Amino acid sequence: MNQQTQRVSDGSAHYDSIIIGAGHNGLVCAAYLAKSGQRVLVLEASDTPGGLGASREFHPGFHASVAHSISHFSQNVASDLNLAAHGFEATTETLPTIGLSADSQHVVVHKGSLSGTSSDDADAYQDYSRLMHRFADMLKPFWLKTMPRIGSSNLADLMTFAHLGLNIRRMGKENMREFMRIATLPARDLMDEYFDNDILKATLSWDGVIGSKMAPRSPNSAVLALLYRMAEESRGAHAIPAGGVNGLVESLSASATASGAEIRCNAGVDRVLIDGNGDGLLAKGVQLADGETIKADRIISATDPRRTFLKLVGVEHLEIGFTNRIRRLRCDGFVAKLHVALNGLPEFDRLDRADGRIIIAPDMDAIEFAYDHAKHGELPEKPVMEIVIPSVHDASLAPAGQHVLSAHVMYVPYRLKEGWTDSARDQICERTIDMLAQYAPGIREQILHQEFLTPVDLEQHYRVTGGHWHHADFKMDQMLMMRPTYEAAQYSTPIPGLHLCAAGCHPGGDITGAAGHNAAREILR
């Protein structure tokens, strides 16, 4: 990786665009801009690109990335940037999603069908999928569109509204009514309406709540999150691309550099340089941690909005109302990450092979209980989690015969009431492994090393405010033309020359590339 990242700026270099942060959205944006002929520099604070998708050696010989699978990476982006030529396989076999059961049968959701449930549930799943796919298809075009500003009389903006209205209308009266009814329903109500099996309900609601401060009983945005995640062809099924998520990051880096973008690592940005005169403000460059300044026509931030405006720009350059709207963004993370180095493949009770995406949440109440603790700033007694063993799919992640277990653990509060300490981290890590051991009894003896990253750790290691996956909660008031706030929702900001291109913008988080793509389109407009 590093040979392509070590081009040294001579101080006088001038770029068309500087992108702050080489997370996947920053790389997507860089690749599009470079492809269109811009001179682009990507500045990354850590020593490798990829952000939360970057692979790290957490124990000698064992590698993992915080994001451990992808589910709805935009196929448009993959083909535009010719990622296949750079090593990314879009058509990777999808993983079965397995809801683990302690005493009866595991529930497996794979390729549009169910096993391990009653035939009633299996039939209901067909109805459920048909309806959800219908709605997901209806919304799909909008994830790759720039959301218009309300009140705009621009024809293209009005067309976007008309398009959305038409798409909803085209579904027919019954579907339209049903969409309006369920769009803001808590995941729990939706699942209860369709299914009986508790594990199935917990497993399917998982994708509605993970990543945000939400649980199955929370109304408003869980169903939209589910639909967002079903937008691409895999219909929300997860996959591990060749080389893991890091493989995708590498293909993006390769595509960007092939088009002429420079990626500089170990180059953390301290400040965005703002020029002010009688005509207003203008972002004209950045200052690195070591004092070096680099000039560019525009600065594009792939870091989260709070960090961008409050740390890199500084409130002295912002209008107070705007500052307040950025300050009140809700971006406290509630997902922790567990990486375990194992001396063999863990054996889960009555599961042939742990090669799927495994959910440990016996029912929706278990998820809700874990959330109840976390929302009060406490550690959950019984954490719930999503597990992947990436080394099953990519042997290079661990020494021969050994394995990496990667788990998203919910709900672990960013703001722990007593404050985060090493012993608090150990405590929640122990509880998580206890849960694991209930389903994989021999796992404790297999553990060589474990690493538990709380949201605070994620914030520190990955420079993402609140340790939040999505840079800001996926909630109604932080979506669409309100993400991150209305003056910065079209990828530009109140400061001319400063743009946003990552998960803090429409359409939001997860590894999709959509925000990076949309931002590049707006910049090139």
Add this chain to the structure above:
Amino acid sequence: MNNYDAIIIGAGHNGLTNAAYLAKAGLNVVLLEKNNFIGGASCSQELHEGWMYSSYSYVCSMMRQAIHRDLDLARHGLLIVPYLGTVNFGDGDERFFSYHDEEAAHLELKRHSPRDADAMHRFQADLTRYAQLIRKTLMRTPPDPTSFRPRDIKELLFFAQQLWNLGEKEIYEYVRFFTISAAEFLDDYFESDLVKAAMASAGIIGTALGVYSPGSSYILLHHVMGDVDGSIGAWGLPRGGMGAISDSLASALQQHGGELRTNAGVKQVLVENRKAVGVVLENGDEIRAGIVVSNLDAKRTFTRIMDRNDLPEGIYEKADKFKIRGSSGKVNIALSGMPKFTGLPDNRYINCGGLTFTGSLETMERAYDCWKHGRFSDDPFTKGSFRRPGIRPSHLPASTGCRILCSTARPNLVLGNGRRKIAISSAKLSSIKSHVTARGSRT
């Protein structure tokens, strides 16, 4: 005579209002009530000899002034006496008084937090703005957005225009306000836990949401949506208890020639040729009318008093899915005298308003957590009010007219289980008792 222009099922206050308006418009109406009393939740009942309770609903503010005027309810005996203030009992000796008098309210806020005292102006101004849009829609029929009927399209355009007129910034603030949690919204303004809890307590009662649930912020509109006699945001108790509202509506109905029958439960709505044509009562009587209006909830209407085969396809299933989740219980207590509360300078304020018992939003949320999981809360959110002598019904003795009622987060799964009922009563009482030096109270 068993032939009318309109039959209204259920003499709750909406049924009464509907019947009164139809009667006033010249229709020959009959209002059918299953109980032997009218008013539904808006009733005054003598549950204990000599004590008249507002046995279910307990305070009035949201009743629309237009109805008051149109039906001339004052002439039919309705007089709402405003609260002068309310008191929130926090943990220990913490107390927060909210007064309708602005200066007193400001001074009291300052005692808790000077910052919050300043923020209150912003809070009130913002809420009042949000309420304006809703106020405009309250007396209109919501449109069916899937319909192409001119009336629906016109109404939809009306809503769109009202929203559009707000301007960009306001639209976003509205979306935010109506979708975030009460706790998140209050955090934007206040720092004192007690103040925040007191503010949230006005509306959270009766919802199946916690103060941390997305979308619960709208409950704060209870501070500004209603009014007493035009005084925005005021709360009050009707003279004679909540039943006085129903009595005045019934009087208006009868004045306009409408008929009111109690002990007349409807067994089934009669449908002929896909049109409702009347009802069959529980006693077997048949009443016919061109219009049948149900004041029962949608679920009861479609799943209990209608034959599934009479309904268009899908309606039964939808009504069955309709979510109705009770979250509050109520205790009515007859006291031999005014209890003395700790931490109050005197009983002036509680004589003139409501009481809430909650120390923080977190406490309220924890009570909701218990409800969610079907458990009783050890520390339920409790709200009450006294019937003060000044608004006692004139036929009761002056000395003993006081009462507490409490609503609290509690599981609805076990409603009706006598022993459990006592358990929740005592949980609620114990939470009050820590603030009360009770004098010979009896339940």
